[in-house]
Amino acid sequence: MSMLATLNTPVFAAEGVLQLDSSTFRVEVCGLVEKPRIYSLDELKQQFPQSTVDRRLTSVSGWSVRAKWNGILWRDFCKGIEVKEQARYVLFASPADYSTVVWLKDLEAGEALLTWAVDGELLEAEYGGPLRMIIPQLWGYKSCKWLSKIQFLDTYRTGYWELRGYSHRALIEPGETFDVNTGKYRPIHGGEVNDF
Numbered sequence: 001m002s003m004l005a006t007l008n009t010p011v012f013a014a015e016g017v018l019q020l021d022s023s024t025f026r027v028e029v030c031g032l033v034e035k036p037r038i039y040s041l042d043e044l045k046q047q048f049p050q051s052t053v054d055r056r057l058t059s060v061s062g063w064s065v066r067a068k069w070n071g072i073l074w075r076d077f078c079k080g081i082e083v084k085e086q087a088r089y090v091l092f093a094s095p096a097d098y099s100t101v102v103w104l105k106d107l108e109a110g111e112a113l114l115t116w117a118v119d120g121e122l123l124e125a126e127y128g129g130p131l132r133m134i135i136p137q138l139w140g141y142k143s144c145k146w147l148s149k150i151q152f153l154d155t156y157r158t159g160y161w162e163l164r165g166y167s168h169r170a171l172i173e174p175g176e177t178f179d180v181n182t183g184k185y186r187p188i189h190g191g192e193v194n195d196f
């Protein structure tokens, strides 16, 4: 069981929890890249270097969890697929009705990653397994679960929560958050939450 489940981390699933079989799972990389391709999970693990990132996922709804995410750093991923110069935004989508678009410069600035496990334990379906994004310095709705499509764009598109009034850029704002790890409320100062 992953520590996310052990800690009872909230599960958000606008399209309902998707049960995807990791052996038939595929993620499509398309749009403004030199090497568009469809990857299985094994192909991803073989073709890109693997890293672990100890960072927080912070929801605009008022909670934050720290975990050691295992996966592929965004910058290592981009080296492999050769992003074209015109790309400015990246669309992340699940196979159901969920998508979100992120500024490429924001992805490049932080420790974002494609992730399939925390602390060596595979992500449960509830937490976005077999594959999801984690973008620590943006509100959690940018960290797309059941990640099935990564499309590089030159123009912005409005995603699921953005269409419903949430900030397009999703930079974390000052306020208070419930720290899932310690069960305590903590002030946050805006930007990535990394002082606890």
Ligand SMILES: Nc1nc2c(c(=O)[nH]1)N[C@H]1C(S)=C(S)[C@@H](COP(=O)(O)O)O[C@H]1N2
Residues within 6 Å of the ligand: 009, 010, 011, 012, 013, 014, 015, 058, 059, 060, 094, 098, 126, 127, 128, 139, 140, 141, 142, 143, 144, 145, 146
């Ligand atoms: N496909 C998909 N990804 C998603 C969501 C969703 O509903 N569907 N919810 C987002 C929101 S609002 C947050 S805060 C995080 C929560 O991740 P968790 O459910 O693993 O805690 O996932 C994000 N990614």
Ligand SMILES: [Mo]
Residues within 6 Å of the ligand: 012, 058, 059, 060, 061, 139, 140, 141
């Ligand atoms: Mo969220």
